[in-house]
Amino acid sequence: MKYENLTPVEVPPSDLPYDVIDEEIYITVSDGTRLAARLWRPVADEAGTFPAILEYIPYRKRDGTRTRDEEQHGYLAAHGYVCARVDMRGSGDSEGIQMDEYLPIEQQDGLDVIDWLSRQCWSNGNVGMFGLSWGGITSLQMACHRPPALKAIVPVGASDDRYYDDGCYFVGGLAGETIGWGGVMFGFNGRPPDPELYGDGWRDAWMARLSEPPLFMKTWLEHQQRDDYWLQGTVCTDYSRIEIPVYAVSGWTDCWPNTVMRLMKNLGCTRKGLIGPWSHLFPDRALPGPGVNFLDEMLRWFDHWLKGIENGIEDEPMLTLYRQENVSPDPRHAWRDGVWLDAESWPDAGLTYRELYLSPAGISDNPAEGTISINSPQSLGMMSGDYMPLDTDARKAQMPGEQRGEDAGALCFDLPVRGDPFDIIGTCVAEFEVSTDAGNGLLAVRLCDVSPDGSSTLITYGIMNLAQRDGREVRADVQPGTQYRVSLELNDIAHRIAPGHRLRVAVSNAMFPMAWPVAENHTLTLHLGHCRVRVPHADLAESDESRVVFSNPRIAQAAPVDVPEPGSPSRTIEENLSTGRRTLTLREEFGNYHLSSADITVSGFTQDRFEIGDHDVTTARAEYDFRMCYTREGWDVATEGRMVMTCDTNTFYLRGEVRAFEDGREIYRRDWDERIPRKGF
Numbered sequence: 119m120k121y122e123n124l125t126p127v128e129v130p131p132s133d134l135p136y137d138v139i140d141e142e143i144y145i146t147v148s149d150g151t152r153l154a155a156r157l158w159r160p161v162a163d164e165a166g167t168f169p170a171i172l173e174y175i176p177y178r179k180r181d182g183t184r185t186r187d188e189e190q191h192g193y194l195a196a197h198g199y200v201c202a203r204v205d206m207r208g209s210g211d212s213e214g215i216q217m218d219e220y221l222p223i224e225q226q227d228g229l230d231v232i233d234w235l236s237r238q239c240w241s242n243g244n245v246g247m248f249g250l251s252w253g254g255i256t257s258l259q260m261a262c263h264r265p266p267a268l269k270a271i272v273p274v275g276a277s278d279d280r281y282y283d284d285g286c287y288f289v290g291g292l293a294g295e296t297i298g299w300g301g302v303m304f305g306f307n308g309r310p311p312d313p314e315l316y317g318d319g320w321r322d323a324w325m326a327r328l329s330e331p332p333l334f335m336k337t338w339l340e341h342q343q344r345d346d347y348w349l350q351g352t353v354c355t356d357y358s359r360i361e362i363p364v365y366a367v368s369g370w371t372d373c374w375p376n377t378v379m380r381l382m383k384n385l386g387c388t389r390k391g392l393i394g395p396w397s398h399l400f401p402d403r404a405l406p407g408p409g410v411n412f413l414d415e416m417l418r419w420f421d422h423w424l425k426g427i428e429n430g431i432e433d434e435p436m437l438t439l440y441r442q443e444n445v446s447p448d449p450r451h452a453w454r455d456g457v458w459l460d461a462e463s464w465p466d467a468g469l470t471y472r473e474l475y476l477s478p479a480g481i482s483d484n485p486a487e488g489t490i491s492i493n494s495p496q497s498l499g500m501m502s503g504d505y506m507p508l509d510t511d512a513r514k515a516q517m518p519g520e521q522r523g524e525d526a527g528a529l530c531f532d533l534p535v536r537g538d539p540f541d542i543i544g545t546c547v548a549e550f551e552v553s554t555d556a557g558n559g560l561l562a563v564r565l566c567d568v569s570p571d572g573s574s575t576l577i578t579y580g581i582m583n584l585a586q587r588d589g590r591e592v593r594a595d596v597q598p599g600t601q602y603r604v605s606l607e608l609n610d611i612a613h614r615i616a617p618g619h620r621l622r623v624a625v626s627n628a629m630f631p632m633a634w635p636v637a638e639n640h641t642l643t644l645h646l647g648h649c650r651v652r653v654p655h656a657d658l659a660e661s662d663e664s665r666v667v668f669s670n671p672r673i674a675q676a677a678p679v680d681v682p683e684p685g686s687p688s689r690t691i692e693e694n695l696s697t698g699r700r701t702l703t704l705r706e707e708f709g710n711y712h713l714s715s716a717d718i719t720v721s722g723f724t725q726d727r728f729e730i731g732d733h734d735v736t737t738a739r740a741e742y743d744f745r746m747c748y749t750r751e752g753w754d755v756a757t758e759g760r761m762v763m764t765c766d767t768n769t770f771y772l773r774g775e776v777r778a779f780e781d782g783r784e785i786y787r788r789d790w791d792e793r794i795p796r797k798g799f
Contacts, residue, residue, distance in 0.1 A: 300335030301742025369396025
């Protein structure tokens with residue numbers, strides 16, 4: 119197994135252009151709230167000004183992202199930028215309460231911070247933004263507001279559609295694993311600020327964070343269609359609002375692999391895209407590899423647009439992507455073979471589609487006749503990999519695993535690949551005619567690469583709730599026996615199927631926990647005369663791998679971290695023959711580690727658990743448990759909690775509890791018991 123380009127090289131301060139000083143400060147925004155920030159500034163021989171680079175997220179700069187921040191922001195600052203890592207209101211050491219994701223007040227705070235950065239004595243007036251996930255989404259949102267000082271952004275692993283990607287409704291179904299994300303935010307919200315920075319009011323702030331925010335998951339479940347709640351803060355409703363240069367980055371195994379191609383297609387401003395095999399992390403540290411030199415590539419982008427340096431980056435191809443091949447079905451794989459390819463524009467001028475029709479004999483070039491039906495085991499999907507893989511450790515086993523067991527519960531249509539390889543590059547579209555014997559239906563379509571030994575590797579997939587066949591904004595009735603023409607897009611991908619392999623189209627009416635099951639057990643029927651998958655292909659040139667982005671990743675040195683007890687991940691699937699239920703459990707023990715530069719010891723765990731019976735959709739159950747502990751001499755605090763979601767035919771049931779501890783003694787508890795009507799889900 120290869121591991122090249124997976125571990126960034128730490129560059130000592132003596133080998134970097136500038137010495138750097140960093141400090142913890144507060145920035146006061148327009149309503150008087152103080153946001154906690156850590157600032158890295160280059161030391162100049164004489165008075166000078168620098169552009170600023172902002173990362174604005176809610177993940178605790180003091181202890182949550184501290185080491186990563188020192189590596190990234192320290193490196194950027196040492197190349198002549200003032201870097202600001204700001205905690206959003208109600209998170210980390212910032213004042214205020216975080217009441218939900220992406221609220222207008224959060225966006226206004228971001229605009230205030232950008233303005234503040236542009237007006238400091240060390241500033242040349244230009245600001246750039248970058249960020250992963252929430253930080254990437256925020257950078258796109260800030261660009262939509264067009265603050266004069268913001269000149270360029272680098273969103274990584276971001277979404278341009280809050281409903282489809284970031285909410286509970288990922289890939290067209292209510293995503294079971296997004297319930298885990300609701301649990302994560304449930305746990306994140308209840309953590310205290312650090313008294314060393316926040317001061318004497320830290321305990322009152324902690325109690326407010328525990329007692330005031332709503333249960334995010336309840337809010338999301340109350341908006342089951344793509345309504346104004348989701349449209350607020352969504353970028354894709356009007357791409358023309360973004361006028362500054364955008365360099366978008368993501369990975370094929372990320373939860374949001376489609377954003378880069380959507381931005382390349384729809385933005386009218388200067389844009390550039392990079393897509394690798396990566397999970398939901400920065401591409402110089404994510405598995406599977408190969409990684410890239412992300413920080414130096416980002417510096418080239420900001421050097422050009424914030425400093426006016428002519429380095430040729432604006433003349434390079436619009437889109438660079440990794441075409442993977444021979445991907446292992448082992449969920450622990452850390453590397454994907456392949457080749458880097460370039461597109462001068464996207465969609466590429468040479469983009470074509472091959473139409474693959476489904477037939478009883480497999481895949482055909484022409485429509486077939488007849489029907490074929492499926493009622494899949496409801497636990498089908500447990501080998502699909504994590505919804506949001508944060509994969510830096512192959513032991514987490516977060517990649518999709520062997521699909522043979524999943525394929526056994528699906529309708530499978532195969533195409534032998536003979537002669538030349540079969541390349542897929544772009545967005546596959548499934549156009550089907552289906553009916554169901556109940557008042558609901560779920561359609562899941564997977565493409566798999568089947569090797570000569572019979573192993574099956576997941577390439578890409580898409581999911582549709584038939585109640586959303588007319589659009590995500592409406593709930594359409596589903597009548598038993600009525601035939602519906604539907605079209606769904608699968609996740610973007612670049613994948614080569616080698617000669618001797620088979621391309622498999624696997625169709626099921628379950629994909630748990632990626633999609634929560636619909637309200638009733640049902641049989642799905644395909645009317646084969648109108649069932650096809652349109653598979654894209656483009657002949658792209660191989661990339662020049664002498665470019666900076668393909669060199670060894672480089673980062674700054676971070677303060678040491680003492681790890682007396684390392685963390686340990688585990689992923690298990692259990693089948694209880696007595697109850698007829700299968701359970702997927704994802705657990706991560708943090709271990710015990712000490713951040714020397716903040717003098718904080720962190721410990722705890724998180725656990726997601728998804729359970730369902732193969733023959734009863736109402737047995738679906740999702741649980742999230744967590745404990746997060748922070749200690750130093752004279753300070754010992756912890757939050758722990760649990761959230762459980764279940765259902766019957768008409769209702770989602772959401773129960774939760776959160777508890778706070780100081781010096782080992784429980785000092786606060788809050789409970790929820792919510793019922794939310796199902797509206798097509």
